Amino acid sequence: MNRIHNFSSGPSCLPEEVLQEIREEMLDWHGSGMSVLEMPFSCPEYRAIAAAAERDLRALLEVPASHRILFLQGGAYAHFGILAMNLLTPGRGADYVVTGLWSERAAAEARRHGAVRIAASAAREGYRGIPPRESWQLDPAAAYCHLTTNETAHGVQFRELPNTGTVPLVADVTSDFLTRPIDVSRCGLLYASAQKNAGCAGLTILIVREAMLRDAADLASSVFDYRRQAGSNGCVNTPPTFSVYCAGLMFAWMRRNGGVPAFAQAAARRSACLYAVIDGSPLYRCPVDPAHRSQVNLCFRLPSGELEREFLDEAARHGLHHLEGHSAVGGIRVSLHNATPDSSVEALLAFMRDFAARRRAAA
Numbered sequence: 088m089n090r091i092h093n094f095s096s097g098p099s100c101l102p103e104e105v106l107q108e109i110r111e112e113m114l115d116w117h118g119s120g121m122s123v124l125e126m127p128f129s130c131p132e133y134r135a136i137a138a139a140a141e142r143d144l145r146a147l148l149e150v151p152a153s154h155r156i157l158f159l160q161g162g163a164y165a166h167f168g169i170l171a172m173n174l175l176t177p178g179r180g181a182d183y184v185v186t187g188l189w190s191e192r193a194a195a196e197a198r199r200h201g202a203v204r205i206a207a208s209a210a211r212e213g214y215r216g217i218p219p220r221e222s223w224q225l226d227p228a229a230a231y232c233h234l235t236t237n238e239t240a241h242g243v244q245f246r247e248l249p250n251t252g253t254v255p256l257v258a259d260v261t262s263d264f265l266t267r268p269i270d271v272s273r274c275g276l277l278y279a280s281a282q283k284n285a286g287c288a289g290l291t292i293l294i295v296r297e298a299m300l301r302d303a304a305d306l307a308s309s310v311f312d313y314r315r316q317a318g319s320n321g322c323v324n325t326p327p328t329f330s331v332y333c334a335g336l337m338f339a340w341m342r343r344n345g346g347v348p349a350f351a352q353a354a355a356r357r358s359a360c361l362y363a364v365i366d367g368s369p370l371y372r373c374p375v376d377p378a379h380r381s382q383v384n385l386c387f388r389l390p391s392g393e394l395e396r397e398f399l400d401e402a403a404r405h406g407l408h409h410l411e412g413h414s415a416v417g418g419i420r421v422s423l424h425n426a427t428p429d430s431s432v433e434a435l436l437a438f439m440r441d442f443a444a445r446r447r448a449a450a
């Protein structure tokens with residue numbers, strides 16, 4: 088078996104230990120005589136899998152009893168619109184803080200369903216940082232204030248959750264989910280696609296304050312109706328059963344390995360090493376304000392597109408893959424997830440130092 092060093096932003100690498108578990112249980116889950124792929128979602132075996140996943144996630148993020156956890160389909164992109172359908176009831180608008188490609192898309196989708204105000208935007212500066220909180224134009228009557236905690240394409244991350252007063256915070260936490268602690272009690276709704284840091288595609292994880300659901304709209308589509316989904320424990324229709332199973336294995340793996348604080352420490356340590364190499368060489372340039380640089384998606388440029396191509400080609404020959412920036416941004420992007428092995432980070436650091444040294448020698 089020859090596995091690559093995989094720096095993909097998502098679907099991203101999984102721990103080998105978890106992949107082995109999936110393989111071992113593939114044909115016969117825990118003596119049930121069936122694969123998870125074959126289980127009806129109402130059977131006790133699947134219900135136990137989903138309940139364990141929920142319990143472990145609740146423990147990992149210390150989710151308070153005031154908040155429900157829902158395992159739904161659609162992906163975060165679908166929920167950009169679905170959450171607006173649920174929460175933008177007639178006469179109420181929402182505030183959006185736009186700090187990169189993903190929050191821009193979240194606002195654009197929501198706008199199709201109701202009144203969306205851009206409370207702050209870093210678009211004019213090319214998404215290199217986060218507008219200071221004092222400059223945000225928040226509406227105290229807004230249904231919610233939406234932000235993206237980590238901008239996967241631009242490499243911009245909130246250090247901490249901003250204070251939005253009495254307006255509930257709604258956050259897309261897809262790309263830094265479980266890479267650091269988050270105070271769930273301060274949020275109305277958190278949502279994340281699973282394939283960045285919690286398993287495989289097909290699953291959207293929602294953590295929502297029960298009180299938020301009480302005020303939600305009554306939707307024409309039951310499957311998209313958060314209140315009805317909560318009422319039937321996410322089983323209005325077939326949940327993404329295999330993805331829930333994989334997420335559950337990831338949660339259990341994280342708990343065995345020190346929980347969120349241990350992964351937060353690793354993210355801080357590993358991203359600091361990488362930014363030190365980027366800042367330490369005139370060849371690499373990270374455009375993001377150091378105060379808001381992402382610890383998950385590290386974006387940087389080389390002096391020309393030609394050199395960036397050369398960097399990516401050579402990296403691939405060293406077994407280092409999926410380092411190209413998002414197509415809307417270009418450049419290089421290193422994605423470090425909880426499952427990224429230290430050995431991959433070390434191989435990349437060595438390659439980057441060596442590539443820069445050889446360029447210097449050639450100049």
Ligand SMILES: *Cc1c(COP(=O)(O)O)cnc(C)c1O
Pocket residue numbers: 097161162163164165189235237238239259260261262280283
């Ligand atoms: C990847 C990503 C999405 C989109 O996820 P899908 O599963 O493709 O819908 C949304 N928001 C952020 C922050 C992301 O990183």
